[in-house]
Amino acid sequence: MNRYAVKLAIRHLLAHPGQTALLMAGVALGVSVFIFMSALIGGLATLLTQRTVGSIPHVVLEMPDRDPSVLVPSGAAQVVLQKDLSRRDQIAIWQPAVPIIEKTPGVTALSPQIRGSAFVERGQAVAPVGVIGVQPGKLSDIADIDGAMVDGTSTLPADGILIGSRLAGDLGLRVGQVVRLSSDRGRARSFRIGGIFSLGIASADRQAVYMNFTTARALFDLPTGISRIEIKVQPATDAPRIAAALRRSTGLKATAWTEDNSQLFEGLDAQARTGTIIKAFSLITIVVGIASAMLLSIVRRQAEIGIMRAMGASKGLVVSIFVLEGTLIGLVGAVVGALAAWLALLPLPPVSEVRSGGLPIDRAQGDFLLAVTLTTLAAMLASILPARNAARIDPVEAIGQ
Amino acid sequence: MSADPIFSVSGLTKAFGEGEGEVLVLRGIDLAMEAGEMTALLGPSGSGKSTLLTILGTLMRASGGSHAMLGVDLMHASDAERTEFRSRHLGFVFQFHHLLPDLSALENVMMPAAAAAGRETRAMRSRAMDLLDAVGLADRRDYRPSAMSGGQRQRAAVARALINNPVLVLADEPTGNLDRQSADQVMDLIRSINRTMATSFLISTHDEHIAAQCQRRIELLDGRIVRS
Numbered sequence: 001m002n003r004y005a006v007k008l009a010i011r012h013l014l015a016h017p018g019q020t021a022l023l024m025a026g027v028a029l030g031v032s033v034f035i036f037m038s039a040l041i042g043g044l045a046t047l048l049t050q051r052t053v054g055s056i057p058h059v060v061l062e063m064p065d066r067d068p069s070v071l072v073p074s075g076a077a078q079v080v081l082q083k084d085l086s087r088r089d090q091i092a093i094w095q096p097a098v099p100i101i102e103k104t105p106g107v108t109a110l111s112p113q114i115r116g117s118a119f120v121e122r123g124q125a126v127a128p129v130g131v132i133g134v135q136p137g138k139l140s141d142i143a144d145i146d147g148a149m150v151d152g153t154s155t156l157p158a159d160g161i162l163i164g165s166r167l168a169g170d171l172g173l174r175v176g177q178v179v180r181l182s183s184d185r186g187r188a189r190s191f192r193i194g195g196i197f198s199l200g201i202a203s204a205d206r207q208a209v210y211m212n213f214t215t216a217r218a219l220f221d222l223p224t225g226i227s228r229i230e231i232k233v234q235p236a237t238d239a240p241r242i243a244a245a246l247r248r249s250t251g252l253k254a255t256a257w258t259e260d261n262s263q264l265f266e267g268l269d270a271q272a273r274t275g276t277i278i279k280a281f282s283l284i285t286i287v288v289g290i291a292s293a294m295l296l297s298i299v300r301r302q303a304e305i306g307i308m309r310a311m312g313a314s315k316g317l318v319v320s321i322f323v324l325e326g327t328l329i330g331l332v333g334a335v336v337g338a339l340a341a342w343l344a345l346l347p348l349p350p351v352s353e354v355r356s357g358g359l360p361i362d363r364a365q366g367d368f369l370l371a372v373t374l375t376t377l378a379a380m381l382a383s384i385l386p387a388r389n390a391a392r393i394d395p396v397e398a399i400g401q
Numbered sequence: 402m403s404a405d406p407i408f409s410v411s412g413l414t415k416a417f418g419e420g421e422g423e424v425l426v427l428r429g430i431d432l433a434m435e436a437g438e439m440t441a442l443l444g445p446s447g448s449g450k451s452t453l454l455t456i457l458g459t460l461m462r463a464s465g466g467s468h469a470m471l472g473v474d475l476m477h478a479s480d481a482e483r484t485e486f487r488s489r490h491l492g493f494v495f496q497f498h499h500l501l502p503d504l505s506a507l508e509n510v511m512m513p514a515a516a517a518a519g520r521e522t523r524a525m526r527s528r529a530m531d532l533l534d535a536v537g538l539a540d541r542r543d544y545r546p547s548a549m550s551g552g553q554r555q556r557a558a559v560a561r562a563l564i565n566n567p568v569l570v571l572a573d574e575p576t577g578n579l580d581r582q583s584a585d586q587v588m589d590l591i592r593s594i595n596r597t598m599a600t601s602f603l604i605s606t607h608d609e610h611i612a613a614q615c616q617r618r619i620e621l622l623d624g625r626i627v628r629s
Contacts, residue, residue: 003520011503307499310460312488312565313516314481396460399499 005320012297012325019293020329026289027333028340030282031375035341035366037282041275042365043351045268049236050352052264053257055143055199057111057230058239059246061097063089064253090225097229097250104249106233106242109141114213115227116220120163121180125171129163129209131181133216142230145197145210151175152195156212160194164205168196181209185221286330286375287382294326294386298393305390306398315391322387323380330379334372341366406433407568407601408457413466415452415624426452428624429466436568437599439592441612444621450605451573453621457603458491458571459483471568488517492562492570492600496577498554500546500561506533506553507542510560517565525564532560536590552583559590563600572604576611588614 013020091097094112101110114133119126136156140146146154150165152175161181163173173179175193182188191211198205217223229252233242239256247254258265298305305318345363354360415427426449434440444450455461456468459475468475473486492513500509508521510529515521533539536556538549546554555575562570572591576584588611595602604615612618620628 004515004518007521008503015503303499304501307495307501308512308516309484310458310487310493311513311516311561312484312491313513314484317516317519396455399495399497 002317002320005317005324008321009324009328012301012321013328023289023293023329024333024336027286027330027375027379028337030286030289031334031337031371032341032344033282034279034371034375035338035368036345036361037275037278038367038371039341039345039361039363039365040359041271042367043354043360043362044271046351046362046365047354047360048264048268052261053236055201055204056257057142058233058236058257059231059243060255061091061101061229061231061246061250061252062227062255063091064251090222090227091229091252092225094226094229097252100249101229101231101246104242104245106235106238107231108234109138109232111135111138111141111230112213112226113228113230114216114220114222116216117184118209118219119182120167120171120209121182122171122173122177127167127171128207129167129181130207131183131209131211131216131219133211133213133220135213139210142232143199143204145199148197148199149195150198152193154195154197156210157194158212158215159190159192160212161191162195162197162210163193164208165196165198166202166206167209168193170206181219183219183221185219187219187221189219283374283378286333287378290326290329290379290382291386293329294322294383295389297325298322298386298390301390302393302398305393306395309393309395310399318391318393319384319387322390323383326383326387327376327380330382331372331376333379334375337375338368338372342368405436407436408468408470409433410457410463410469411467413453413456413468414464415449415456415461416464426624427456427463430624430626432619432626432629434569434601434603437595437601438617439595439602439615440604440617440619441615442603442605442619442621443607443609443612444605445607448621449624450621454571454573454603454605457569458493459487485517488513489565490568492565492567494555494558494562494570494572494575496574498546498551498558500554500557502546505543505545506538506549506557509546509557510564512564513561514564529560529564532563533557535594536560537586550583552579552586555579555583555587556590559587559594563594563598566598567600569601569603572602574605574607576606576608584608584611 098110098112101107111134116131118129118131120129134156139154139156145162154162156162167173173193175196177193178190179193180188180190233239236257240258243254243256246252308318342363345361345366348359348361348363351360351362409432411431413427413430414425417424417426430453442450442453452461456463463476471490475483475486478486501512504512507526507529510532511521511525514525530539530542533542536559538553538556538560541549541553549557575591576587579587591602592614594600604611606612618628619626
């Protein structure tokens with residue numbers, strides 16, 4: 001670093017404090033927009049992702065679909081394959097897969113489940129439900145049932161079930177009441193309603209019934225196997241990659257949440273692209289602003305540049321002075337803008353506490369460092385061309401001799 | 402003339418423009434200067450004085466002829482080599498002081514040395530102080546040019562020209578913008594430096610009074626030396 005170039009660049013900036021401050025304020029504004037957009041787009045994505053994938057599994061492991069093997073030798077015959085429905089879909093040997101899944105990077109929780117269809121009957125009222133048999137300690141590993149309880153407790157005794165608030169409303173059910181459940185395997189028994197939850201997802205609140213894993217085995221006539229393993233991963237957007245890894249390591253069919261929610265994913269993607277475009281425009285504005293300011297500064301200092309060149313200053317020194325000048329404007333403006341944005345975003349609540357109508361701004365996703373780095377680099381690049389012009393100034397013309 | 406001149410030019414020509422619009426400003430200059438010489442370059446406006454000084458100062462290339470200084474062929478040196486040569490061996494004083502407005506007098510005097518070295522050093526500061534002292538501006542060291550008089554600025558410019566201990570100082574109408582008293586002060590200063598530091602000066606001027614204070618005079622007319 002040429003210390004003399006740094007000194008002269010600083011002197012140039014301090015010589016016109018008002019103009020320098022105005023330039024830096026412009027850069028700061030651009031950086032604030034950059035950070036605000038990052039925090040908003042990131043926060044919005046987090047909110048939508050939280051709301052959408054917060055209560056659903058990120059990866060589901062099931063038995064792969066079985067196709068019947070072709071017994072006829074290949075030849076001219078036309079072969080029609082039909083899905084084999086002769087056996088139940090179950091993961092018969094699932095325990096060895098559990099440690100493999102747990103050790104997979106990104107996996108935060110897993111829940112082996114027994115699932116089946118049933119009817120809830122109370123008097124003359126009947127409603128179809130989806131029963132989820134979970135291990136009691138893993139009740140809230142996928143959907144936060146504990147946090148969603150609106151009545152009763154979330155414990156799962158052998159004769160207890162948890163039902164959703166909409167189902168309770170439809171059938172007029174309350175905690176402590178006994179209902180009868182008839183499974184699609186032809187088995188039926190009575191259960192006491194231990195608690196009522198409200199996840200805020202209509203389908204779950206109307207149709208999901210949670211019960212003890214062991215009880216579900218008996219109800220669905222599944223003595224050893226399980227229906228599926230549900231998995232949570234962090235971050236949720238890594239689900240496709242983790243699903244692929246699990247598919248390889250367990251041999252099971254692994255479905256990431258993104259496959260069933262591709263529209264949301266595309267929406268988030270489009271939103272992120274929009275944010276990138278807005279951020280790019282704020283950077284372009286900074287580049288144009290700094291480049292034009294540097295060109296003006298160079299025109300004003302033409303005679304000075306000429307005299308320095310006449311006194312033996314190299315072209316490299318002249319380039320360094322003006323590139324440093326632009327870079328300093330970018331750096332200081334960016335730091336001030338980042339600081340201002342940080343202070344402005346400080347009082348805003350975290351995304352998880354945003355109320356309806358509020359802006360879901362996530363300060364942690366503000367890309368403060370990226371904004372400062374990119375702006376400084378952009379400012380440096382914006383100064384290079386004007387600085388090279390400055391170095392080409394003919395000293396004889398510039399000093400009018 | 403000495404066998405070892407500090408510079409010599411021979412058959413030097415300079416043309417501006419091309420084709421029919423070509424203007425020949427220098428038409429074959431043969432000139433050499435000895436170390437420690439103080440020479441006045443006289444001639445009417447348009448005679449080519451400033452162009453000759455500019456070429457001798459390596460700020461412009463001649464169109465033809467030869468130009469050598471301290472054994473270096475400056476006609477064929479690259480731009481970077483000429484810049485470095487200028488920085489090490491030449492000093493300039495212009496009609497207008499051309500001090501940098503954002504630097505103090507001391508910083509302005511140090512500028513050519515600092516620009517070459519990439520930083521200001523204690524030794525530079527000390528030499529700049531000595532030079533400011535020599536030109537009678539020691540008490541103005543922290544003043545910006547805007548806070549100094551015309552004569553003071555020009556004396557600071559003379560001090561700046563000397564910071565790299567040049568062999569030759571090229572002065573183009575150094576007193577042209579000054580009143581008689583300030584002009585005399587600057588010329589006294591130049592003569593004193595020429596005597597004590599043995600620095601050569603080539604001073605372009607219209608003023609016979611200035612020329613009379615130099616040891617040698619060269620007269621230029623229409624791009625030719627008519628008296629040397």
